[in-house]
Amino acid sequence: MNDFKAVEYKNGKLVFLDQTKLPLAEVYIETDDYERIAQAIERLEVRGAPQIGVVAAYGIALAFKNNIDNPIEHFSKVYNRLFNTRPTAVNLFWALNRMKTFFEKITDQKELFYLLINEAQSIHNDDVEKCDNIASNGLKIFDKPKSVLTHCNTGQLATGGGGTAFYVIKKAYQKKLIKFVYADETRPLLQGSRLTAFELDKASIPFKIITDSTAAVLMSQGKIDIVITGADRIASNGDTANKIGTYNLAVLCNYHNIPFYVAAPTSTIDTSLNSGDQIQIEERNKDEIIKINGQLVTKENYDVFSPAFDVTPHKLIHGIITEVALHNPPYNFR
């Protein structure tokens, strides 16, 4: 099978690929339990900013599959559970708040489930459309074929549609504008070597996986023409939170005079924030660093600092590609 569905609403259940098992096994999880969906977000079985938002919206809707005595109280319980799964990607809060606004307008309680599922599907369909438009706008950064480096995973496994940065690369490849792709392995959870490699392979795009620390060497050898990454939250001034290691890449690009681009839907822009220092950065469990495949690789008592994301200052970002446009600096998203 050359294509796959990362997230799908089917026969009253949410069906999603368990990303913790990729690429060695393609295992699907099927559930209509919002608690299981919250756990899937926490464990990164589903992940990527836009995809977290889509899945959380389905989580809210599925919580109303059976009759509920006190829908207002139940909504707030489910909303709070999903709200507290991961703190950085603003798409989660964007989607939950869209579901909340919609819920508050519903007058016919008998239709609750049907209406909420429709709204979740509409959030999902909107994301598919946004990804398509990000990919089209992203083509504007290619004046000739280029070798590209990307970080983390930003494809179908990170969104409800074709992806953000990954989809730009995929569409550009189809137009013969990509010479080669280097995928950062993306320590510690290996979204690059496991997930981006899986998607590049499915799309038959030529690639190599590199360790995160190899980027500088490749840049100094003139092997990278452009870097494109996704985003988890973008402040009004363009400062961008994304997977840890993104900031390193932007600094390296600046030194080597290589354009550094970010691609994300407008649902990733948090206009309530002036700048990136206001973005809450998730810290992950130390086991993700000291163990590989459950096996200790260092001493258990050694301390760890493991932020899941970093913030790239807007000054290092050449352009931000959204579904609306290719935005050039200076950025002002208010």
Ligand code: MRU
């Ligand atoms: O911790 P993750 O895997 O959810 O982090 C994902 C990223 O940092 C992605 O680059 C970002 O969400 C953009 S996805 C289109």
